[in-house]
Amino acid sequence: MSEPWADVATGEEAAVYAYGVLTPLLGEKDRNAAISAATAHARARDTARDALAGLDKNPPMPVAYEIPFDLNDEATAKKLAALCEIRLVNVYATLASQVQGQERLHFSQASQECSVRAVLWGQRPSAFPGAGRDQDMIDPSGTASRSSGSLPATSDTPASAPPAPSSAPGSDGATLE
């Protein structure tokens, strides 16, 4: 089992990067929300790094990222934001079962915060966020079909992967987990 806090640091760093590139494409109101989200993710990343330092472990190495689809307007910016958030819901929900006590509470609450942001960016509400059909929607191949659920999407629903860290420029990248 990998160190849960390392997975958090990796996922949150990816989100910080994503918000950095998507925020300029948003309108003023959404831009403020994106800045708040980026601040929250940076704080979560730093918390994870501090936790790793407390365990005498090094934080994950910095990586470059690939955006999995063309990011060229407000709609795709929101799509990327929602995708990052729902991916983090999956990270936190998975890790919650690997830890105990206050760490579990922290991861559970973090999964909820990400879920809220995902929905506000247009992610279709889901019975099991980040799993099942949500996972279909974040198929790294980008070929997964859109969910056929009956919920109306509040805006465009993510259909492909969040920015994937790549171990080297030009590589195919890796997943957030």
Next chain:
Amino acid sequence: MVSRNIVSRRAVLGGLAGGLAVASVAGCSGPIATFGAPDPDDAALRLTAASERNLIAAYEAAIVAIPTLASDLNPIAEQHRQHLAALGDVESPPSGSETFPAEDRTGTLKALRMMERAAAKERSTAAVAIAAPAFVEIVTRIGASEAGHAAYLTTVAK
């Protein structure tokens, strides 16, 4: 699958396996609970199931009171039914009797939003005391779902 008053951990994991492909059942080879030795996760299981039943009843009452909300609320109610199904065939206390005044759209949405937020908070607290990792994950995802529902309801209200 479920004894009269005892819920086995297998019941939970069976529900998980049917609803999600996320849980490893390795190490959970059989029912943990026996008569006289309740499964420590039973309390969380029953609490969560009862809460889901209450939420389903609340959405159904809201739709009766304000039929124009049906298209927005039915899918959310269905997701709570999926939560309940994932928990397995669990006995729990009868659902509450939430009622909503007819045509109070704003008040109804606000009440549902508060119920979802309370449920999400309840899931986080419950997850801390759960022993079975697969059950922790399902309760965590249910909580994330409910937090998302609360956010969704703010968009419906606009």
